[in-house]
Amino acid sequence: MTAAAPKRMHLAAHFPGVNSTTVWSDPRSRSQIEFSSFEHLARTAERGLFDFFFLAEGLRLREHKGLIHDLDVVGRPESLTVLSALAAVTDRLGLAATVNTTFNEPYELARRLATLDHLSAGRAAWNAVTSSDAFTGENFRRGGYLDRAERYTRAAEFVATARELWDSWTPDGTPRPVAHHGRHFTVEGEFTVPRSPQGHPVVIQAGDSPEGREFAAAAADIVFTRHGTLDEGRAFYADVKGRLAAHGRRPDELKIMPGATFVLGDTDAEAQERAAAIRLQQISPQNAIAALEQVWGRDLSAYDPDGPLPAIDPDPGAEPARGRVRQGDPLAVAARWRELSRQKGLSVRQTVIEATGRQSFVGSPATVAALLTEYVAAGAADGFVLVPHLTPGGLDEFVDRVVPLLQERGVFRESYTGSTLRSHLGLDEPVWNG
Amino acid sequence: MPALRPLHLAAEIGGPPRYDAAHHTGLARLAEGGALDFVTLGDSFARPGPDALAVLSRVAPATRRIGLVPTVTTTHTEPFHVSSAVATLDWVSRGRAGWHVGVSTTEAEARLFGRRPAAPAAALWGEAGECADVCARLWDSWEDDAEIRDTATGRFIDRDKLHHVDFEGTAFRVRGPAIVPRPPQGHPVVVVDGTAEPARDAAARHADVVLVRATTPERTAEMRDDVRRRAAAHGRDPEALRVLAALTVDLGDAETAPEPGLASGPPLAGRGTYYRGGPVDLADLITQWHRAGAVDGFHLTPITPARDLERIVNGTVALLQHRSLFRTFYPGGTLREHLGLARPANRYALAGGRA
Numbered sequence: 026m027t028a029a030a031p032k033r034m035h036l037a038a039h040f041p042g043v044n045s046t047t048v049w050s051d052p053r054s055r056s057q058i059e060f061s062s063f064e065h066l067a068r069t070a071e072r073g074l075f076d077f078f079f080l081a082e083g084l085r086l087r088e089h090k091g092l093i094h095d096l097d098v099v100g101r102p103e104s105l106t107v108l109s110a111l112a113a114v115t116d117r118l119g120l121a122a123t124v125n126t127t128f129n130e131p132y133e134l135a136r137r138l139a140t141l142d143h144l145s146a147g148r149a150a151w152n153a154v155t156s157s158d159a160f161t162g163e164n165f166r167r168g169g170y171l172d173r174a175e176r177y178t179r180a181a182e183f184v185a186t187a188r189e190l191w192d193s194w195t196p197d198g199t200p201r202p203v204a205h206h207g208r209h210f211t212v213e214g215e216f217t218v219p220r221s222p223q224g225h226p227v228v229i230q231a232g233d234s235p236e237g238r239e240f241a242a243a244a245a246d247i248v249f250t251r252h253g254t255l256d257e258g259r260a261f262y263a264d265v266k267g268r269l270a271a272h273g274r275r276p277d278e279l280k281i282m283p284g285a286t287f288v289l290g291d292t293d294a295e296a297q298e299r300a301a302a303i304r305l306q307q308i309s310p311q312n313a314i315a316a317l318e319q320v321w322g323r324d325l326s327a328y329d330p331d332g333p334l335p336a337i338d339p340d341p342g343a344e345p346a347r348g349r350v351r352q353g354d355p356l357a358v359a360a361r362w363r364e365l366s367r368q369k370g371l372s373v374r375q376t377v378i379e380a381t382g383r384q385s386f387v388g389s390p391a392t393v394a395a396l397l398t399e400y401v402a403a404g405a406a407d408g409f410v411l412v413p414h415l416t417p418g419g420l421d422e423f424v425d426r427v428v429p430l431l432q433e434r435g436v437f438r439e440s441y442t443g444s445t446l447r448s449h450l451g452l453d454e455p456v457w458n459g
Numbered sequence: 460m461p462a463l464r465p466l467h468l469a470a471e472i473g474g475p476p477r478y479d480a481a482h483h484t485g486l487a488r489l490a491e492g493g494a495l496d497f498v499t500l501g502d503s504f505a506r507p508g509p510d511a512l513a514v515l516s517r518v519a520p521a522t523r524r525i526g527l528v529p530t531v532t533t534t535h536t537e538p539f540h541v542s543s544a545v546a547t548l549d550w551v552s553r554g555r556a557g558w559h560v561g562v563s564t565t566e567a568e569a570r571l572f573g574r575r576p577a578a579p580a581a582a583l584w585g586e587a588g589e590c591a592d593v594c595a596r597l598w599d600s601w602e603d604d605a606e607i608r609d610t611a612t613g614r615f616i617d618r619d620k621l622h623h624v625d626f627e628g629t630a631f632r633v634r635g636p637a638i639v640p641r642p643p644q645g646h647p648v649v650v651v652d653g654t655a656e657p658a659r660d661a662a663a664r665h666a667d668v669v670l671v672r673a674t675t676p677e678r679t680a681e682m683r684d685d686v687r688r689r690a691a692a693h694g695r696d697p698e699a700l701r702v703l704a705a706l707t708v709d710l711g712d713a714e715t716a717p718e719p720g721l722a723s724g725p726p727l728a729g730r731g732t733y734y735r736g737g738p739v740d741l742a743d744l745i746t747q748w749h750r751a752g753a754v755d756g757f758h759l760t761p762i763t764p765a766r767d768l769e770r771i772v773n774g775t776v777a778l779l780q781h782r783s784l785f786r787t788f789y790p791g792g793t794l795r796e797h798l799g800l801a802r803p804a805n806r807y808a809l810a811g812g813r814a
Contacts, residue, residue: 084638101639103544109517
């Protein structure tokens, strides 16, 4: 009897974003905007044979207490334009852009995505997100707010309309008119771009809600999820994969890729020390107070970040932070943080460090390779979207030291075998639905 | 006799629709070999073709000096997204981006979006002008030195140097600030075809480069003077405008005549702005118009770029260089530098007394 081949994983690289995960204060940190940073990280990911490179989206600068939040990275270039340029300096790497379905129109966005797929010879992906609020809407014609259910019906119709447009040219290159009449969109006429190399760019869905899971099961190729514990990962994985059959899809037609951070060291102990130092860089004294204010809904600028948590209770009605996701019921979060502080004798800053954004995988390269392999083998993930904390060098060490170990274990490719992102992911080209 | 003003040359690289990167990169490099100021790539939702801004972003890392000017339309698009995409093209090209402002006038384009009916050109150009206005404000909404990375105070930016634009147009409003920090050129170069009356006012208000189409140097000079007068009336310095004569050129053989009835003959004689002849004759025409002081330069649209651009660069441009009428290399790095246009001051820094 021969052992079954170990399950292979998929890897993606997330360009460091605008939250406190990204350490800008480190002397090695470079521009978040200049093309050279994107080029460095993308080339590193391609050197590591990653499946794709991932960019998040910004449509409104975050605010805190009515002012622009200034403690984390602020600003970024527009994703699809950066990825089009990266197509010139990479050959195989998939190129994934996050683009909102609420503040765009299907015709224009489907066209931009199809163009990227042509320009990159089949490497485009789209993370179709649905977040929308009146705050972000102030930058856009349509403005306004959609409630949760409405957001997903609009997103689902948006993706379906994009697919109609991508299918509208016959495989031999003849454009045919589209006539879409739906609840959210009316699109009539010819698409300007022939069917692209992948047929349809790869579609990613990010979101943990029941609506998001159902949307992913129906329409996505990849789910970009939050990384939790191994058990949480397995439960999520089983739930989402279990929804596919109802849509006539096989479990391997949807890849589940949690976002994950990592810290490496020569030994596990050294990695733990580095992880602690990085947490201190991520949560500056000012960031600790801001995180506290976000939960408490009050001005706590007079509090000492190295002192105890406030005795007063949160104001559950206040909304000090705009343009970012809240962390749940403030009273419950405050109770949890107080308990943590009391049990371990932690200051405000130490509590925030402990309670928020813990690193996913910390250890020597061998330890991290073993942990990643375990997650995949245990049915908690098909791969990972790795989020480095440094721009642009934050992936170098992973590619140099962990990827070879994953290859030795037989759980990661030793070369690209195909040229398109779909081929890296083992996804079929969509059947032409003409 | 006053010294001749520097000659500026640009070429369109769009033609029959092509979707592969190598085609466009090859043409842009060819134009760069001739030290042209910039290439344009037209775009419209009304006919087959890729997204032009994405194509020129793809071209950017494969070129070093030439300006990259895609058409981006303003009618069915979001001004905030337009501003972000053009600013990002400027970042990925390290200061070589421009934006050829377009509008979508047809009912067929309106039906692709299903949001509103087609509108008259005058209304659309009014909106396009507002879009150019808000884009410039968004490009200024970050002062150049807004990013401070001050570890002592934990601040990545100085938020006093970020500004809401609070723009209220007739068809849209934008709160700001931009997501993309101020681009390398301050403002990417704005190009407007100001030939038709509905577009001319937007050109005079907002364009850095104005294209005009006319059949004689005299008529071209009249249009240029009109644009400059209107710009001055809007409080702009007319010297900060570059007016280029837009010509469609056919340097091919007689049997490739694209339209019936277009005979070869004296360049442009009674034939609109369609030039048909050889590369040497085209160089003579450019020399003659330029010596007459009619325009600051030319924007050439070859009917078949894959064939004619090579003839323009190696024939026409080489001859102009030989006559010392056109640069042989790029002394500057940005499109503004090629055009002799200053990097604009930031209106918000000026207002705050920090310019």
